[in-house]
Structure formats: C-alpha cells, structure tokens
Amino acid sequence: MPSFNNRVTKLFNIDYPIIQAGMVWTSGWKLASAVSNAGALGLIGSGSMYPDVLKLHIQKCKSATTKPFGVNIPLLYPDIEKHIQTVIDEKIKIVFTSAGNPKIWTGILKQHGITVVHVVSSSTFAKKAEDAGCDAVVAEGFEAGGHNGREETTTMVLVPAVKEAVKIPVLAAGGIATGKQMLAAMILGADGVQVGTRFVCSDEASNHIAYKQLLVNSKEGDTMLSMKKIVPVRLFKNHFYELINEAEAHGATKEDLAKLLGHGRAKKGMLEGDLNEGELEIGEVSALIKDIKPAAEIVKEIWNDYNDALKDLIKTNNHLFP
C-alpha cells in the first residue's frame, strides 16, 4: 500500500498522523518509544517527573528508538525552567505544551529549532497559540481525560471551530480510541489525532495494572468532569471522586477542595493502584476499551480500523461511488 502523508506526518516525520498523549504517571520512555517505533508519535509526559527523572527518560527513549519522539510539558509545572532547559540540552525536536500560556515559552523553544504544539480547549486559545508561533494545536474536547477547558466544548463542535480559526495543523483529542473515531475527527477538520486513554491500557504504560483492568471493565458514565472550582479535571468516579462531588454539591469553596485533594493523589491512584483513595484521570472513551495490549498493536489497530472505515464509506454511499 502506498504510504499516507499529510501536514502532520510531514511536520513530525512519522508514518501515521497519530500522537500518543504525554500523560502523567503513564507516558514514560517505554510507552513513547514503543509508539514511535510503530510509526506514530510517542510523547514522554513530564508533568509527573522531577527534572532528573525527565532527563533519564529522554536518554532511555533515545536508546530505545531512532524514530522521532517528543515531550509534553504542562506549563504550570512548578520547575518549568528546568524542564525547558532539559529538552533544550537533550536536543529534543518536538515539544507539546499544555495547561498554561504558550506566549512565554514557545519563542525560546523555537529558537532552539524545536517544533512546538500547544493543547487548547477553544478556538480563542487556538488563535493565541498560533499567534505565539506554535506549529500546530491540539483541540481537546470535553470528553478527554485529565485537565480540561472551562467552556465544556466537545470534540464534535471544537474541532470545526478550531479548524476555522487557525491555519496551522489541528490535532483532535478527546473521545478518540478507534480508527472510526479518528476518521470522524479528520472529517471534522483535524489533520491528525492525539490519543490518550487508549494508550493507558497498553502493556508499556507505566500506570498500575489494577488501574488498567479497572478501565477495561468500566462503562459509560464512569467518568465525570470534576473540581471545576480549582481546574476542571475528568476523573474516574471512585471513592475519591465521590468525596469531591459531595463537597461540591454542598457548596465547597476552592480552598475546601484543595484541602480534600491534598498531595500525591494522582500518583497514589494511577501509579500505585490505590483505586479508592487515588485520583484517576481518564477520558470518557474508556467505556469502549475492552483489552490491554502492546502499544504497537494499538497503533496498528487504529490505523487498520481507519482504513476499513474509509473503504466502508465507499460501499455505503453508492449514490456517489456506483
């Protein structure tokens, strides 16, 4: 089969326009290198790493793949300067930034020849990212796991809105775990997709196996956008979520919620597998995931499903393709 190519495969020099999200406690060098070796783009998630840990993951990832890979940096990370310096020192070529203002760091990263992509939840933020010099944006819908926007715009509406607002390539995120969902996102205006939740249930993801199994057995309605008074985060509805939810229903303040959240909740849940007391950040599409498998098989499965869905379209629309 001749190879697929578009603005996103060219921007990152990859085979398929599929990006694996850089998720806390999940996306280490093992996952990122496995995804990149499979022809998609792997990202190391630096949000849960100390600066020296990030350096180690980058070095191990370089040993594990000769293909392009990148690093996700949440811009609200406390030691942000160190993370920026690390990706520059390590000559990382691709950085995805999220949760913050792209104006501050994009220019500096680009001076070092780094391709910069920013995650946004609205077309207004997408325009700002473009103006800040970003090479592409991720348009992340309400259904996505983890940190999320305040306007609650879903992928179905957000992707066309962002596409209309900017000229740079658009990656769709939120609710995408299958090739059909990927094709749907591409029709809405995306040039590629960022997939998070599906890769949480991969062999190489560093999160706890009990957490992966919980997701495989989960159903619709098991996640909810929560902690809106602090920063909206989509969580799995476990005991910790219920505590937050109960407090919010009774008018808890920002400070009450911050106290309830405490420290280390995400690590406790996702890495250590404390499924009751931990904070479990995950997307709605977890309801559709039925197995845990190697990341390379997930990439292959999504791409094959995308192509099958395309061929099916030709069959079911014989008014156009007789």
Next chain:
Amino acid sequence: MPSFNNRVTKLFNIDYPIIQAGMVWTSGWKLASAVSNAGALGLIGSGSMYPDVLKLHIQKCKSATTKPFGVNIPLLYPDIEKHIQTVIDEKIKIVFTSAGNPKIWTGILKQHGITVVHVVSSSTFAKKAEDAGCDAVVAEGFEAGGHNGREETTTMVLVPAVKEAVKIPVLAAGGIATGKQMLAAMILGADGVQVGTRFVCSDEASNHIAYKQLLVNSKEGDTMLSMKKIVPVRLFKNHFYELINEAEAHGATKEDLAKLLGHGRAKKGMLEGDLNEGELEIGEVSALIKDIKPAAEIVKEIWNDYNDALKDLIKTNNHLFP
C-alpha cells in the same frame, strides 16, 4: 445523481437520512412541513402544545405537505394520554418519544401501525428502547440542546457505544449542524442524524427572531448544561442561567431551583424573545451557525456538504484511492 438509501431513508420513506428535531416553541407545522418537503423528515414538537394546538398543527402540516412527517412527544408531558390519542386519531405514522420510559407507550403506538423512535443518552437506555419494541433510537450526546442525560457522554463516544448495544437503526444527535458533522456521525455508527439547533435558525422555526439573531452572533462557551439537580438542560448563558448557576454554586436544593425556574420561562425566552429572563434551550453547535435561512436550504446545505466531505476524503487519502 442516483439517490442515497439506507435503513433510515427506508424506515421513514425519505430522501436524506436527516431528521429535524421536534423542539418546544420552535417546531410547529411550518418548520416540519418545510423540512419534509425538502426530502428530510420534519417533526412537530408537541412538548409546548396543548392537545388541541397539537391537533391543529398536525392538520395544517398535512395540508402543507404530502411527504412523511412525524410528531415528537416528551413522555413526561402532563397530558400525555391526550397527545397519544391525538396522534392515533390523526393517523400519524411516525412518533419520536423522549424524556421518559418507552415501555409504557411504545406498544400502544405500534398497535396502531406507528413507527416509534426513542431518544436516549446511554447504551443502557438504547437497549431498553429496543426491548420495548422501538424501531430506532436517537443517541443524543452531551453537546445537544435542551434536556440531556446525567452521564454526560458526548456524541463522539455515545454513538459507537449505542451502535454496539442495539441492532435497530441509530440516529445521532448533539453537535450536528453541518454535513461534515453528519458524515462524522455516520462513520461513528449512525444511520442518520437528528438536527435541532441548526433548524432553530431557520425562517420557518416559530421561535422569536431576536433569539435566532442571538444565536447567529453567539460563540463557543455560550451554552452550559445546567439544572442538574432537577433534570439536566443545556441552556444559553443569559441572565436567567446566571441566576441558576449562582444558586447551584452555593448549594441550592432541588426545591430552590424549581422555585427560581418558576413557570413559563421557556415560552418567555424562546417564543416571546425575552432574552434575559427567559429559558433558552440550545446546543453547543450554535457557536458554528452564522445565518438564518429557509429550512429547505438548510437541508440542501447539509446534504451537499456531506457529499463534498466524502469526495474530499477520497482526495486526501490517496494511499487508499490512488
């Protein structure tokens, strides 16, 4: 061009698998007949009509079109028996039911030869509708206007989930105003789409012109799912919404909210055009709507855009279609 056909066009005997939602204070005989005359399926929204008003709208719709049309009946309507009797007496052939249990009325409607479609917000409810004998379901995502589900599942995730759960045809709703969005929904597993918000901005919709103009000038983030303690409803964020939102943030009870809501808020807002004090039920996709036009042109525009998007796919995927 040869005509399109699938399970939905055959079920309703229509040209395009597009259904216009039966919306309160919006979908009278003028809108329903205009849509049906254009080759899609028009629905009269009985939720805001007294029984004798519904009868009149059905009779006028019959005079205005020889094409199939239907009636939407919210099952929580206080005088539900009268509405059911009216559609039977008037020999209506298609009924869409929503907001309630399909077990009670589906059998009776089907005994009278009526095709019954039920609106659902989860695959569990879809399965129940199928078991109750419904001929199809509408899978309505979180982004949709008006009454909505408690699980907050978006169209991107809900449609594949419902498709997997039932054998009967699936209509996607929520976030669909363009042919691209329609095509995306079809790829996700839908056999057709139900479009609401787009038709609110049609010449024939009976809602107030000031409301239509408000929507044409609206942007992302202008709607929000609200009143979750009573029944979740997606509203335009006007002064009335702010009152509700403020009360909810301070822990208002169900009773507090019911008192704030009072009576006649929806009529005041949508029909009478009191954009501050009225309740304005609308979907997220309103942010993408830029004009008010005849319903027939909307049908044509969606269908042409659907076909153009399909042809574009062939061009942009030349690895499959060289």
